[in-house]
Amino acid sequence: MSQNLLSNKKYQNRIIFTTDLNYTTVIRQLWESLLLTDKTLLILVFCCFSCFILQAQILHGGNAAPLVGLPESADAVEVERLIASTHHLPVHRRVEFISKYLLGRKYHPETKERIKKQQKKQVEKVEAANAEPLPVKFLRTSMAYLDCMTYVEHVLAMAASSKAAYQDEFLCRLIDVMFDAAGQPLMNHHRNHFTSLWGDVNERKGYLINIARNHPQAVMRELLLNKVGNNRTFYVEDRFLIAEKPQQMWYFPVEAVLERLTPLVSGDIVALVTDKEGLDVTHMAFYIEHGGKRWLRHASLKLNRIVDQNFDQYLRDGKHIKGLMAFRPVLRAPQPNLYHFMNISTP
Secondary structure (H helix, E strand, O other): OOOOHHHOHHHHHHOOOOOOOOHHHHHHHHHHHOOOOOHHHHHHHHHHHHHHHHHHHHHOOOOOOOEEEEEOOOHHHHHHHHHHHHOOOOHHHHHHHHHHHOOOOEEOHHHHHHHHHHHHOOOOOOOOOOOOOOEOOOOOOOOOEEOHHHHHHHHHHHHHOOOOOHHHHHHHHHHHHHEOOOOOOOEHHHEOOOHHHHHHHHHHHOOEEEOOOOOOOOEEEEEOOOEEOOEEOOOOOOHHHOOOOOEEEEEEEHHHHHOOOOOOOOOEEEEEEOOOOOOOEEEEEEEEEEOOEEEEEEEEOOOOEEEEEEHHHHHHHOOOOOEEEEEEEOOOOOOOOOOEEEEEOOO
C-alpha cells in the first residue's frame, strides 16, 4: 500500500534547510526509501519538492538559511510577551524596562565555573593547534541564566525586535548582536567575544553608537586582542580568534565619570576597562538612573544574580577599573539575516 510522503514523520524530520544541502542526495534518499510502485505519484512528489526548494532559494538569495542548534527551553512565551509589551516605548525606556524585568535572574553557572577555574590556576598561554575554524554547536540563549555579556545582549536583542516572534525575530536578532557572521553558518571566530570589537560591529550594524569615541574627556587605547607576547591567551581553543590588526578602544577615565564630566544617560551600556595585555574589558552592564541616584545594573558573579548596585561606589571600590567604555542603544539595525533552528539536548 502506498504511504503518504507528507504524513511520514521520517521525511518531515529529514527535510531541513542548510546552506550546503545536497538536493541530489535528498532525492536519491527519497527514491530509495519510498515504498511506491506508482511512478506517477513519485513524479508529482519530485515536482512539488523542486518547487519547494526553488522558492526557498529565491526567498533567501539563492541559499537556504543556515541551521542552528537550539537548547530546549520554555523561553518563547516570556520573550514574546516582553517584546509586545515594550515595542511602543522609546529606546532608552525599552532598555530600562527589559533590563529591570530580568533583575534577580541567576548568573550563568558555566561562565561562573570557567572563571573560578581561571582564578585558581592560570591557563598556560599556548598557541591553539586547530587547523580549521570551529563551528558553533548550539546558540547559548537562556532567560533563566545569564552572564554579564549575554545579559546585555539578550536585553538589546529583545529591545531591537520589531515583532513578537521568538525564532524568526528575536533569535535572529540575538545572533546578529552576538556574532558577525553575515548570514553564514555560525563559527566560533564569528562571535564578538571582546567588547571593544563587539561595540564596533554593533555600531556598524546600527544597534548602538560609541559615545566615548573622540569625546574630549575620553582616552584612546590601542591593543592586539587575545594576544600576549607571541602566544594566544584568553581563547586558546580557537586560533582564528587572534587579532589580525590592532584594535582601537575609546573610554572615559574613572575620574571623569565620578566627576560627572561624561554624557552618560540612563539605558547606556557600559564596560569596565582593564589595562591587561590582550584584554580590553572585564565586565559589562547597564547604566541606570532612578530615584535621583546612579546605578550599575548587571549580572554579578559575586552575588550570583542580576542586581542594581550603587554606580559611583562600585567604581570607587574597583581598584583595577581604569575607566568605562560607553555605548548608547539606538536600535536602527535593518532586519537581520534569517536562521532556522533545531532543538537539541545540551550537556
